[in-house]
Amino acid sequence: MPSPDAAARHTGAGVARRQAHHERMRDERAREAAAGDAELPPEDDAVEMASAAQLLDSVAEVGPNYTLLRSKETKAKRRKRQREDARAALDGHTVLSTGSRLEIFCDSERWYPATVMAREEDGDGRIAHQVEYDGYPDRRWWHMLDDERWRAVAEQAGTGAGGAAADGDGDAAMDRADGERGARAAGDAEAAEVRPAPPPVRRGVRRSALADALEAEDDERQEEAACGDGRPMLAPHGPALSVQLRRVRLRLREFLATQAAAGKSVPMQRTALGLHPTVRWTIRFGKWLATTRITAPRASRWHATERGDARDEEPTVRTGRGENTVYVALQHMKNHVWREIWPAMPDDARQYWRLVTKQVMSLYDGGGGGMKDAAGAAGRAAGREAAQESASHGQSEAAQRAASERASAVASRRTMAELREATTKPCTKQHLFQVGEYQMQDTQLMEPFEVNVAFIMNAYLCFARQTGHELPPLTMGDLSIAADELLRGLGGAGVMTEGDFEALIRMEVTFARKKGEYYACYEFGTAITPDSDQMMRIGTLAMVRLLLRCGSFRACYSKLSEASAAALRRKVAEPSGFAGLELADTGYETLPALVAACRADGWVLDKAALDRPLFPGVDEATGLFLFTESFDVQRLCRRLIETGRQLGMSRHKVGAWSLRKDACEQPASAGDGAVAARVLGHRQVNSRTMNRVYRADLRTRDLGAYWMRRDALGSVERAPLTSLSASRVPEVGGVRGFGDLPQACPERQAARSDAKVAEAVEEVASARRKLQRRLGVALLPKYFKASARAAGGGEEVDEYEAAQLRLRHRKGEAESDAVEAHQLRLYKEGQERLRAAPALRMAMLSTHAWAPRSEDDAIAFGLDRRDRTRELRMLRKLPAKLQGSILRVGALHVLPTAGTPAEVYGRVRRRSEDICILECGSEDCAGRPSIEWPTTVARFEERRCVHCGGAVRLRWQREPQAENAAVEPLAVGAAASLGESFRETYWAWYNLSARAAIGNAAYAAGAAATAKASASEAGDAPLLGAAVDELELDDETVAEAIAALDGGDGAPGCGDEADEDASDHRGASQEV
């Protein structure tokens, strides 16, 4: 087992390749320097004009070499397939994914390249693959691959981190190479002699006069261009790249269409090989890409200038595409699209693309050269025009000059503003800092509903915090956990945490990363080490906790008989999902005993777990772990944004990048760029640090030391008051939908009186009138559509249906706009409040004070929780008041797992009758007998006191008071059925996330409808949520509230005193 300090393992020819790459780059730079700065070449005679309309016809949406999967597989279908595959794989059968490339050995003693197009489960449970051979596009064959001789072929170039093809017979198929290498690999293979057919005929290209003319004229030359190098012209692209390239082609067609509509023509460069667009025209297309956009981004509205913002600019709405989008499009044009459409593009077009890239990307330099040039050109043109205009009026030369200068200045200012608006970054992700990260982590540790997702999110938060990494496709086997003896052998590697407990676990995770463009395969070992003073927050433990939840340790099965171990393994591996390891299944008495056993076993993983994804997928509907897939990266990113939003942060400023920024920024701001670049795994820190990183000896870098502040690192704890946490407005997180908008709020009114909706309503009414006329009735009968169609009114029915659809869409739009506007207004009001009340800001910055505990206890924390994803869905089906009340007392155990709204209400009623009575809220009726639970939802909602007509309140029977007097007691039975960890964290969760779970409306209704526990019991617990509710609270009260809640001093340490030795902070219960 490698120790956490284990060397990065170099495999293959990585180092030599890197040196060769640097050599090439050096040569290229030298050549460039010799050639002088890149200038646009002079226009010359070889330029011919072609009409944009005709060119448009010759640009197909899809290249013949693209692999576009016919219909995008739905998630449900994908899951079904993956489950079938998992079953087949468990039985030892071969399974290949659709679109994977392979070669099959056929009777004529040759390897035939082919693509998997589909597959099906055969009668015997094995998987039959449908295969299309290259060059035989119209025919498909079914193969049982287990019975064939076949081998996998590397996936096509540039598709990024898609899974590489499976390995048929031990060939290295993991080579995810890019363009050049891919082509070479394909050429190297014996495939050269195999390639059966010339590139297939273009499908779907509309012939045009121009294209025909070009072909007739340049026949010989074009042909020469097509087969000049003796290599196939168009390498087939994988599905991911094909989709991207198609997008570029669509934009190109859009641009050509606008040019054609304006009757413009396209300058084409004539070369020895034929025609291709000139550099200038390609630049124009690039600039068009950069300055146009279809839908305006909403983020800009959320951009509030804050003191200390680096760019103190007015928020603007970006009207163009983003910088990265355009850069990627340029890369695709350079590497593929242009060559595909215009074979006459020279082989070495580097100068061409250098010019294009430079000119287009210069628009993004924030008022840099490109923008100024463009503005200058526009200004000069306007100036010339103004001078001519002035001259035509017979004005003096001085007057002409003045007019020209004036016009020129105006035009260039305007152009500058337009360009800035087109290319501005509307809103950027901000740092979370330690406070924000801890708050995000706390919500995951406390999550009572979506527990399995929370396990993954918590592990990922820690993982990203230390590695700065996006979610790479990792398997559990990529993680190795150091055994205690090893660490002890290293001389006391343990780290002391709060409460004088020792954190021992360290681990190393091994990535195969693609660094820059020149590491095809380079394995890194990255150490994950203890990174917090509080045991509960340590990253290594989060990873171990996830592994344990997934039943991945060998020791989980060691207490069981062979048969029951096999049964448990089957239960874990069940392709339809695994709910999480339960203590009862393992034969251990307690969770800490199970953890101790895994530790004693040296944290060895179960053999069956090695190939499972490190961050497994989770079924959204059931909350079960799916080891057949990895947790979706997009879902992970969305979830991070969502978590931040639920806490009340601006959703446009929080996300995965916030974590990565932190991971990189902290070492970087301490002046250690090498570590920063290393953390980020990117070369974008800057080239100097990159050089240092690659020369640095990675083995000696222990990031855990940074995180534990054992190395000097001044800025770790600094969380400026403009940070995401300090600007939290929890009410914003509670706006889940239109229902959460108060009746009287202006946004609701605006949505109700929306002009577009009114227009659509009018359209529906007029369509209805037409139908009435057609049927000759004043009131439409029940089956009016059918009768109208029968009466020849098909068109009217269509019109009516279209109008109704339009109305629905417009209503939806108006409502979602209103929700967004309401959120934004709450957020802005909240910012004002935060500015005015520093204590409130401190409250937003406070994190949960976890009880100190040992490493084993911290790992075991939360494993007693069952996933309640389904219960959350059922909760949301209940009447708002009941939702809020159930959360108000933590009575999650009354929720069923399935049912229609009526059934859910019925079940909740039956389970609650014993522990909750309904009573009248008014004082006059005190002492009257309780009200019976109504039998239906509708009656529950309208139920009033029969004596005074007052609102009905719910009085829950509560558990005996816990020792912490600051929190309310839970409903009877909650802790017993939901676990000790639930009792410990429920109220903290309620304060942080309950609004977001059910929405402000239900939250408030529930709080109002729930009777206090009793005067002698909890009394008025001054909770944070309540403190936020009371906007008039003065600073003192809020500070007191925090102090009462956490038992701390209410004044989180921040700023300069915060960077002293870690030990100084131990014991301070306010962990900030």
Ligand SMILES: [Zn+2]
């Ligand atoms: Zn009453």
